[in-house]
Amino acid sequence: MARITLRQLLDHAAENGYGVPAFNINNMEQALAILEAADSVDAPVIIQASRGARSYANDIVLKHLIDAVAEMYPHIPICMHQDHGNNEATCATAIQFGFTSVMMDGSLKADGKTPADYDYNVKVTRNVVDMAHWVGASVEGELGVLGSLETGMGEKEDGHGFEGKLEHDQLLTDPDQAVEFVKATEVDALAIAMGTSHGAYKFTRKPDGAVLAMNVIEEIHQRLPNTHLVMHGSSSVPQDLQDIINQYGGEMPQTWGVPVEEIQRGIKHGVRKINIDTDNRMAMTGAIRKVFAENPGEFDPRKYLKPAMEAMRAVCRQRLEEFGTAGQASKIKPLPMSAMAKRYQAGELAAKIGVTRQAAE
Numbered sequence: 001m002a003r004i005t006l007r008q009l010l011d012h013a014a015e016n017g018y019g020v021p022a023f024n025i026n027n028m029e030q031a032l033a034i035l036e037a038a039d040s041v042d043a044p045v046i047i048q049a050s051r052g053a054r055s056y057a058n059d060i061v062l063k064h065l066i067d068a069v070a071e072m073y074p075h076i077p078i079c080m081h082q083d084h085g086n087n088e089a090t091c092a093t094a095i096q097f098g099f100t101s102v103m104m105d106g107s108l109k110a111d112g113k114t115p116a117d118y119d120y121n122v123k124v125t126r127n128v129v130d131m132a133h134w135v136g137a138s139v140e141g142e143l144g145v146l147g148s149l150e151t152g153m154g155e156k157e158d159g160h161g162f163e164g165k166l167e168h169d170q171l172l173t174d175p176d177q178a179v180e181f182v183k184a185t186e187v188d189a190l191a192i193a194m195g196t197s198h199g200a201y202k203f204t205r206k207p208d209g210a211v212l213a214m215n216v217i218e219e220i221h222q223r224l225p226n227t228h229l230v231m232h233g234s235s236s237v238p239q240d241l242q243d244i245i246n247q248y249g250g251e252m253p254q255t256w257g258v259p260v261e262e263i264q265r266g267i268k269h270g271v272r273k274i275n276i277d278t279d280n281r282m283a284m285t286g287a288i289r290k291v292f293a294e295n296p297g298e299f300d301p302r303k304y305l306k307p308a309m310e311a312m313r314a315v316c317r318q319r320l321e322e323f324g325t326a327g328q329a330s331k332i333k334p335l336p337m338s339a340m341a342k343r344y345q346a347g348e349l350a351a352k353i354g355v356t357r358q359a360a361e
């Protein structure tokens with residue numbers, strides 16, 4: 001079985017200059033669509049489940065779902081990741097259920113909506129890093145709060161996201177603080193705030209540097225060339241998917257996401273994990289709406305879930321190709337978590353601050 005940790009996968013991505021999309025799952029259809037896409041282009045994948053997904057699908061169902069796809073596709077490295085863990089317990093139980101990686105989002109308090117201070121974030125993230133690294137699991141931290149630079153607002157994703165309005169400086173990760181944070185926590189990957197937000201309504205126009213601060217990524221990458229950066233809320237919200245939904249009775253106001261070429265630019269500057277959920281939700285919804293609009297008499301779930309899976313598979317496959325993930329699966333030999341635990345213990349994976357990748361190797 002080819003389960004892989006986030007750390008090993010992103011180290012490979014950094015060495016070979018590509019990015020890996022992280023797709024969210026809640027059910028069997030999404031798991032199959034992601035793996036079919038990965039298999040068709042020989043790509044490793046990151047599958048992630050939010051707390052909302054875990055309560056929707058049940059931890060035991062998710063565990064066996066991942067076991068099932070790992071057994072079906074033994075040649076595809078699969079990283080199973082907890083999206084937006086809110087405290088130590090969420091991260092610990094994820095690992096208990098077979099996740100190889102967790103995100104401890106200490107930018108918000110455990111309630112998932114109150115912005116937390118820096119010291120709290122360091123403490124809770126460090127706790128999770130200690131626990132996870134003992135067993136070889138990887139940890140993604142977050143510094144800065146995700147939200148729109150246009151409005152100062154956050155968008156809740158499965159109940160996770162701040163309420164109210166924040167100032168610009170809270171919505172942008174400070175590059176110097178990022179260095180301190182990585183040093184203090186030893187996270188394997190760092191999610192940064194630079195104007196992306198969750199959901200479909202990210203931007204009211206095609207984003208430019210004022211609302212999508214790609215320069216923040218470049219500055220952080222300069223200071224932390226060995227830290228894997230993570231872009232959240234990075235669906236592109238393609239026009240054709242908006243159009244299909246609206247053509248078949250949906251009511252989605254015009255919106256813009258993160259253009260793929262901006263993500264590709266990020267990948268040149270240390271972005272290794274790109275979170276995508278909305279695009280897949282839209283692809284499935286558009287396909288289902290089309291079936292219902294064209295065949296109002298249809299009542300067999302397979303008749304609309306199959307086209308939904310096909311539409312999601314197409315989006316996943318496209319992103320795997322656009323981010324350079326395609327063709328990489330067969331080049332990776334996943335290490336078990338026990339081997340990763342030994343590497344942490346030996347100090348091989350300690351954070352390298354301010355050294356260039358070339359100098360570090």
Ligand SMILES: [Zn+2]
Nearest residue numbers: 084232233275
């Ligand atoms: Zn997120």
